[in-house]
Amino acid sequence: MTKKVTAKQIANILGISTMTVSRALNNRPNVNEKTRKMVVETARELGYFPNHIAKSLVLRKTDTIGVVVPEITHSFFPEVIRGIEEITYRRGYQLILTHSAENSSREEDALTTLTSMQVDGLLISTAQTVEDYGIYQQIINRGLPLVFYDRCVKGIGASCVSLDDEESACLVTEHLIQHGYKKIAHLSGPERVLIGKARLNGFEKALRNNQIPFNQKLVVEAGLQEQDGYVAMKKLLSLPKDEWPRAVVAVNDPAAFGAMKAINEVGLSIPGDIAIVGFSDDIRAELIEPPLTTIRQNAYEIGKKAVEKLLDLIENKESGIEEIVVKGELVIRRSCGCTE
């Protein structure tokens, strides 16, 4: 194992000072061209790599940003990461990735470590179980730039980039209404999860906008998993037949898949008997039969916008707190029966 080459060694070999080596390697103007060539040359020969750790220590800047992801296998997040990575690559930053596994204490660990590592900024999507925002507050107070993405904590002085869930839920519900559906049910997410609440609000707003009376019986609290959608739909189908909905707005695509299974099991057709729409454009949405109308969430865009904001904060290009919204896009497929 060859010992590592340092700027000092190069300097010694060449009989010049470390500073000249540093200057030559960093393309500073005040170096003789001959000297520079000499230095660059021997640096290459010796296989010199600058020690970024030492550099970070003196410059008090690591060119790294810490990212906290709640669940890396949830297809949404890799897309976000790709968006983040695209920008950090261009702007010369590295990503330190941590995974909270939806666990608040692991998230806290991650945040502590990331701080110790002197990341220049933080990109956080909160774990579902997080209840104490004190740690975020501390980070903000300490002056470390922080941007929330997707799952935001508002009102504590940090910028955030998220989807306009309420608007999107309204959009997809109105799409159904405009195509003549009136008895529309909603399989809602858990109340305490922000997206559950926002999507429910959007659903209600669409009804209001179109003077359709709200029927509490047609709103069933489901979860975010396929199984939850299945159970919730079963519940709806246990109502008297004349109270059955003609269309269903599911809180997300997995829940919609579960609901479709329940609908199929009782021999009803989609969208003939019951139309259904989802939310999130899961990769399976266009493959299922019938293909699912849904809201496509531009995860890549969220990642991109979030890092851009963060890097601007880090580089002092701007300092204001913003709530950036990435719009959802309605993807119309056959499950809503509006395609002809």
Add this chain to the structure above:
Amino acid sequence: MTKKVTAKQIANILGISTMTVSRALNNRPNVNEKTRKMVVETARELGYFPNHIAKSLVLRKTDTIGVVVPEITHSFFPEVIRGIEEITYRRGYQLILTHSAENSSREEDALTTLTSMQVDGLLISTAQTVEDYGIYQQIINRGLPLVFYDRCVKGIGASCVSLDDEESACLVTEHLIQHGYKKIAHLSGPERVLIGKARLNGFEKALRNNQIPFNQKLVVEAGLQEQDGYVAMKKLLSLPKDEWPRAVVAVNDPAAFGAMKAINEVGLSIPGDIAIVGFSDDIRAELIEPPLTTIRQNAYEIGKKAVEKLLDLIENKESGIEEIVVKGELVIRRSCGCTE
């Protein structure tokens, strides 16, 4: 913005030396219990966080490992990352994630940066376009621990963890043979990509094992994308009808999906007219019609095994070069026509 608290400051406040502070905070035995309590207490009050960068510089260890991912949105890799993360979290390492986007020059950039950042080790899955292994060789020569995962480069002195592609391809092909298929085609991956070659070998081995003559016409080089599978299958279907295969082994699931599209377009039925099997258990495999028989790859396990090997190398240099294999699992669905 509060300035950062250092060990020195704590020392000054308490009228003791920095070393004592350091010792107290690191739970060294040779510190008076009273002193320790005092130090720990004021550290907490002041909101002290150790500067891991400074620590790294002196200890020459960063407790970070660099990970190179070719394509983060490919569902296989997030699973790998989760496996990696699970172990690094437990063993106190952080992940620096880089993304080559299947581009060899970006991969080289990543490797250079990661080296500069003094990562303790490297986990690499090579980009498809990489042709020059010199850079890996340099890393190995420099003594930086390196483990390849999934896409390996063999014979250059690094350990690797991968799927037994050849064995698995043989397995899935023999499954077809055992159910009576004789005219079997293979949509192969690009020759120079290792998995392409290995799977082709497995395919040929299965034929040999069962005394089925190899027919070069039935092996078409495709790529790894859906479009590639489509084009390759079109080519097969342009053969005279009596030369058409009765079954197809695709190099991976996306290629299989493309091929299925081509088969459907000419009005043939799957598996009735042509049976087909894939490789990788894409999330869509069980949703497509008919559901695709395939090989499930345990990505999580690959990630786990790869970091474990790497951390062992980092922490105990004597463990040797290994080629670790994670077995594939045959998932039988309807597309191969063997389910009854």
Add this chain to the structure above:
DNA sequence: TTGTACGCGTTATCAA
């Protein structure tokens, strides 16, 4: 254009 002195925040080492 080049060099010297010093500091970034921490830990190892040796002395007290």
Add this chain to the structure above:
DNA sequence: TTGATAACGCGTACAA
């Protein structure tokens, strides 16, 4: 048990 000193590898600031 504690402290003084010297690193780790680099860049800033100033001097030559």
